[in-house]
Amino acid sequence: MSEQLIVPTMAELMAEGKVPDILFWVGSAGSYDDRAKKITKAFVKILNKAKVNFAVLGTEESATGDLAKRAGNEFLFQMQAVMNIEVLNSYNVKRIVTCDPHSFNCIKNEYPGLGGKYEVLHHTQFIKELINTNKLEIKEGKYKDKRITFHDPCYLGRANSEYNAPRDVLKTLNATLLEMKRSKATALCCGAGGAQMFKEPEKGDKDINELRTEDALQTNPDIIATGCPYCMTMMSDGVKVKEKENTIKVMDVAELIASSQNL
Amino acid sequence: MEYIPNIVFAIVLIIGIGYFTRNVKKLSRNIKLGKNVDVSDNKKQRWKNLAYIALGQSKMVKRPISGILHIVVYLGFVIINIEVLEIIVDGLLGTHRIGHKFLPEALYGFLIGSFEILAVLVLVAVIIFWIRRNVIKIKRFIKAEMTGWPKSDGNIILYFEVVLMCLFLVMNATDTIFQSYNSGNVISQHIAPWFSSLSDSAIHTIERIAWWIHIIGILLFLNYLYFSKHLHILLAFPNTYYGKLTPQGQFTNNAAVTKEVQLMMDPDADPYAVPAEGAEEEVPEKFGASDVQDLTWVNLLNAYTCTECGRCTSECPANLTGKKLSPRKIMMDTRDRLEEVGKNIDANKGTFVDDGKQLLGDYITNEELWACTSCNACVEACPVSIDPLNIIMEMRRYLVMEQSAAPTELNNMMTNIENNGAPWPYNQMDRLNWKNE
Numbered sequence: 001m002s003e004q005l006i007v008p009t010m011a012e013l014m015a016e017g018k019v020p021d022i023l024f025w026v027g028s029a030g031s032y033d034d035r036a037k038k039i040t041k042a043f044v045k046i047l048n049k050a051k052v053n054f055a056v057l058g059t060e061e062s063a064t065g066d067l068a069k070r071a072g073n074e075f076l077f078q079m080q081a082v083m084n085i086e087v088l089n090s091y092n093v094k095r096i097v098t099c100d101p102h103s104f105n106c107i108k109n110e111y112p113g114l115g116g117k118y119e120v121l122h123h124t125q126f127i128k129e130l131i132n133t134n135k136l137e138i139k140e141g142k143y144k145d146k147r148i149t150f151h152d153p154c155y156l157g158r159a160n161s162e163y164n165a166p167r168d169v170l171k172t173l174n175a176t177l178l179e180m181k182r183s184k185a186t187a188l189c190c191g192a193g194g195a196q197m198f199k200e201p202e203k204g205d206k207d208i209n210e211l212r213t214e215d216a217l218q219t220n221p222d223i224i225a226t227g228c229p230y231c232m233t234m235m236s237d238g239v240k241v242k243e244k245e246n247t248i249k250v251m252d253v254a255e256l257i258a259s260s261q262n263l
Numbered sequence: 264m265e266y267i268p269n270i271v272f273a274i275v276l277i278i279g280i281g282y283f284t285r286n287v288k289k290l291s292r293n294i295k296l297g298k299n300v301d302v303s304d305n306k307k308q309r310w311k312n313l314a315y316i317a318l319g320q321s322k323m324v325k326r327p328i329s330g331i332l333h334i335v336v337y338l339g340f341v342i343i344n345i346e347v348l349e350i351i352v353d354g355l356l357g358t359h360r361i362g363h364k365f366l367p368e369a370l371y372g373f374l375i376g377s378f379e380i381l382a383v384l385v386l387v388a389v390i391i392f393w394i395r396r397n398v399i400k401i402k403r404f405i406k407a408e409m410t411g412w413p414k415s416d417g418n419i420i421l422y423f424e425v426v427l428m429c430l431f432l433v434m435n436a437t438d439t440i441f442q443s444y445n446s447g448n449v450i451s452q453h454i455a456p457w458f459s460s461l462s463d464s465a466i467h468t469i470e471r472i473a474w475w476i477h478i479i480g481i482l483l484f485l486n487y488l489y490f491s492k493h494l495h496i497l498l499a500f501p502n503t504y505y506g507k508l509t510p511q512g513q514f515t516n517n518a519a520v521t522k523e524v525q526l527m528m529d530p531d532a533d534p535y536a537v538p539a540e541g542a543e544e545e546v547p548e549k550f551g552a553s554d555v556q557d558l559t560w561v562n563l564l565n566a567y568t569c570t571e572c573g574r575c576t577s578e579c580p581a582n583l584t585g586k587k588l589s590p591r592k593i594m595m596d597t598r599d600r601l602e603e604v605g606k607n608i609d610a611n612k613g614t615f616v617d618d619g620k621q622l623l624g625d626y627i628t629n630e631e632l633w634a635c636t637s638c639n640a641c642v643e644a645c646p647v648s649i650d651p652l653n654i655i656m657e658m659r660r661y662l663v664m665e666q667s668a669a670p671t672e673l674n675n676m677m678t679n680i681e682n683n684g685a686p687w688p689y690n691q692m693d694r695l696n697w698k699n700e
Contacts, residue, residue: 062684072659159512
């Protein structure tokens with residue numbers, strides 16, 4: 001399977017004198033985290049299927065600095081940002097897509113002030129665009145009539161008011177979409193944001209991902225869908241804590257689309 | 264002798280408004296202790312926000328029960344206060360219901376009639392509010408920060424409103440001249456019979472007493488605002504105007520840091536360069552916030568605007584799972600510390616004398632700050648555009664950049680980013696390995 005993936009880097013394309021239409025920002029989680037890498041690959045399969053002329057930065061990509069910023073280290077954030085912007089601008093990048101809402105928010109909103117101005121898309125927005133422009137055809141697949149509930153990532157939803165793109169994409173699966181009691185603008189965080197992913201939680205009576213998983217379980221879903229590698233970790237752990245991992249899957253929107261089309 | 268009531272009224276009015284003005288000046292001075300921030304952009308959107316969010320109460324009704332009850336009290340407050348104009352003119356000129364003289368009978372009756380109906384609706388709403396706080400004990404009203412003064416404050420405001428509404432109705436009911444118009448006394452005509460067994464002069468005395476206590480009560484309430492969470496009735500308007508316009512996920516880029524980073528990245532910069540002759544000795548700027556003066560004046564306006572409704576806290580994932588963080592407490596602490604700093608300045612003839620205290624540590628603990636997921640639920644929940652997250656982030660910046668006081672795991676994560684461009688200890692050269700796995 002893996003040898004089928006076509007993943008050109010910006011450097012390779014430049015050497016060939018080619019310019020991609022869009023840069024796929026893979027992000028640290030998408031590059032190194034075992035679970036998130038599957039999302040990355042699923043998204044690349046979609047890009048390949050839709051014959052998108054894209055490229056990645058590969059080893060020239062570095063952490064956006066988002067995590068450092070949320071943790072309070074503005075120095076480290078701006079160092080990372082300035083380095084990344086230098087690379088992006090040297091390739092004259094105009095359009096960026098990413099599977100990570102944190103990278104999405106950071107590059108879209110916080111890079112412009114430091115000299116990095118791009119059109120930035122979340123992968124669910126880009127998949128929606130591919131479907132709407134008939135570049136990606138969705139045939140009815142195995143998720144028909146499955147019960148799917150979408151967990152809004154904070155940095156896609158509240159942070160950037162994008163609630164529809166992931167839902168519109170999921171609708172193409174002909175599944176039953178279920179809303180949790182807290183959804184869209186009032187969605188509960190998975191617990192990973194603000195650099196929490198990398199530290200132990202403060203003393204309390206419950207872990208946030210457990211509470212959020214309870215919200216999801218109340219909809220009695222077959223699948224919990226999300227659009228963020230960190231939400232993926234938190235929700236998967238939550239499902240394990242509730243001992244539901246054999247009956248309920250946690251999947252990224254890109255994975256659902258790719259697997260429904262047997263990519 | 265006949266002018267004594269007019270003179271007494273004028274004195275009461277001057278004292279009431281004068282003391283309030285004094286406190287407004289203090290309020291404004293305290294808010295200006297914050298750092299300057301440019302909010303002169305996008306005036307159109309700002310006015311729109313003020314109109315929709317503050318005037319139109321659009322975010323209040325996200326919670327329908329408290330939202331609709333609040334609109335009743337809000338409308339009641341705004342509209343019934345038109346009556347205060349008449350009271351003031353009557354008080355100063357010694358006239359009686361001057362509005363009746365100048366307005367068409369039907370219009371005057373319509374106005375007073377609507378005031379009376381609103382007064383009853385306000386009474387009902389306020390009683391339900393009291394029950395929600397004290398009988399049903401809705402969770403967000405009984406959190407840890409809602410004991411002592413904040414708890415009493417919430418109830419005192421409700422008592423004030425009950426008394427003022429009752430006085431207004433009694434004042435109308437015992438006003439035999441007004442009752443004789445038989446126009447606009449929709450509610451008070453049903454209260455008037457309660458007093459019918461009394462002599463005319465006794466009824467008149469009750470009317471005068473109710474009239475006087477009513478206006479004195481209003482002036483007292485006006486002056487109570489400064490000492491209370493109830494300031495929101497005034498500050499909600501500027502606060503929504505100056506609220507954040509950028510996407511909620513966009514955090515400010517610290518300008519002082521940008522300067523330093525540019526210097527570090529500039530290959531031509533000479534770190535040992537002698538400052539130009541006559542250049543001001545540059546004071547290294549403090550990164551982040553440890554006290555109220557390090558915050559922006561919008562942060563401080565936010566703090567005074569907070570009416571402690573607790574919608575933020577009731578949506579906060581950290582608070583919902585038993586952590587100490589409460590966005591409402593962040594706002595209350597900021598306001599209380601700002602008040603303390605203000606009193607310090609008053610006591611020291613206009614300058615702040617170090618009191619060995621600060622917002623960080625003495626009010627807000629590191630534990631609270633590190634529990635935040637930066638999810639913006641609190642910002643979204645606030646009906647008047649308060650941004651507790653911005654204060655939390657500024658204080659985290661201080662902890663990390665000035666004190667290196669991040670939790671160990673976060674320091675490890677940041678060291679990884681510094682060394683290999685990822686939060687985990689993986690080699691940057693392996694960043695594309697997933698392609699072939």
